[in-house]
Amino acid sequence: MHVVVNAAQSVDGKIATRRREQLRISGPEDFDRVDRVRAAADAVLVGVGTVLADDPHLTLDEEDRRVQRLRTGRSGDPARVVVDSTGRTPTDARILDDAATTYLLVSEATPADRREELDAAGAEVIVAGSERVDLVAGIDELAERGVGRLMVEGGGEVIYSCFAAELVDELHVYVGSMVVGGRDAPSLADGEGFDESFPRLDLVDVERLDDGLVLSYEVDAGGS
Numbered sequence: 001m002h003v004v005v006n007a008a009q010s011v012d013g014k015i016a017t018r019r020r021e022q023l024r025i026s027g028p029e030d031f032d033r034v035d036r037v038r039a040a041a042d043a044v045l046v047g048v049g050t051v052l053a054d055d056p057h058l059t060l061d062e063e064d065r066r067v068q069r070l071r072t073g074r075s076g077d078p079a080r081v082v083v084d085s086t087g088r089t090p091t092d093a094r095i096l097d098d099a100a101t102t103y104l105l106v107s108e109a110t111p112a113d114r115r116e117e118l119d120a121a122g123a124e125v126i127v128a129g130s131e132r133v134d135l136v137a138g139i140d141e142l143a144e145r146g147v148g149r150l151m152v153e154g155g156g157e158v159i160y161s162c163f164a165a166e167l168v169d170e171l172h173v174y175v176g177s178m179v180v181g182g183r184d185a186p187s188l189a190d191g192e193g194f195d196e197s198f199p200r201l202d203l204v205d206v207e208r209l210d211d212g213l214v215l216s217y218e219v220d221a222g223g224s
């Protein structure tokens with residue numbers, strides 16, 4: 001599985017406000033780049049924190065890209081994936097509409113009746129992990145369903161867990177020219193934080209878009 005993480009952050013590393021409200025950090029040029037990255041992916045993954053905060057749709061904006069995917073025998077939109085241990089995704093979330101397949105990675109902590117409700121609401125529910133979603137096991141399940149390239153769009157908890165599990169191959173960060181502040185505002189990588197074996201990155205590209213920069217990295221195996 002090839003895993004590409006993409007996010008937009010302020011210069012002080014925040015991806016949303018201290019109230020965990022969605023923030024427009026990038027602009028139209030970057031949203032077009034994000035649409036291109038989505039179009040190249042088999043699936044786009046977010047955590048349930050992002051679903052609850054943003055109610056994202058995670059489909060393609062550009063019809064041409066959808067047509068191009070269909071021409072090459074793929075689904076029009078990439079599949080959508082939510083990492084959600086206890087099935088907190090609302091049954092009326094936009095991500096559960098019929099615009100694309102949606103996989104819900106849950107753990108055994110999600111009661112059977114809740115799994116049935118989510119299934120009835122349009123999700124394909126996959127159990128991976130006992131208390132919390134086991135990302136490695138979940139990604140193996142996605143691979144079995146034909147996902148070879150996965151885009152991770154956030155938020156900070158899920159991005160951290162992807163790095164901690166050494167799943168990330170590429171990181172693309174849009175750095176918007178703004179300061180958000182707030183010790184509780186989500187950042188690009190939250191979670192517990194690393195004490196050692198910090199993931200090390202190779203900077204492979206820098207691009208100026210809108211009034212910010214896109215930094216593109218490949219992830220070094222090993223860390224230090």
Ligand SMILES: NC(=O)C1=CN([C@@H]2O[C@H](COP(=O)(O)OP(=O)(O)OC[C@H]3O[C@@H](n4cnc5c(N)ncnc54)[C@H](OP(=O)(O)O)[C@@H]3O)[C@@H](O)[C@H]2O)C=CC1
Nearest residue numbers: 007008016020047048049050085133154155156157158161
């Ligand atoms: N600027 C940007 O590019 C983006 C910004 N955002 C912002 O990020 C914020 C949401 O981020 P955040 O609160 O960190 O939430 P996340 O979207 O990262 O979701 C985190 C939740 O996922 C569930 N989860 C299940 N298994 C795991 C696992 N193995 N590792 C990590 N999480 C797991 C947990 O809930 P449970 O225990 O219930 O399973 C956890 O609380 C919002 O404010 C949103 O606006 C989001 C995306 C992009």
Ligand SMILES: Nc1nc(O)c(N)c(N[C@@H]2O[C@H](COP(=O)(O)O)[C@@H](O)[C@H]2O)n1
Nearest residue numbers: 008023024025026034054056057058059
């Ligand atoms: N790339 C980017 N730039 C920003 O400025 C952002 N606020 C975000 N946020 C994430 O994009 C997702 C929205 O998806 P839909 O448009 O609903 O498909 C959502 O997850 C935001 O958190 N990204």
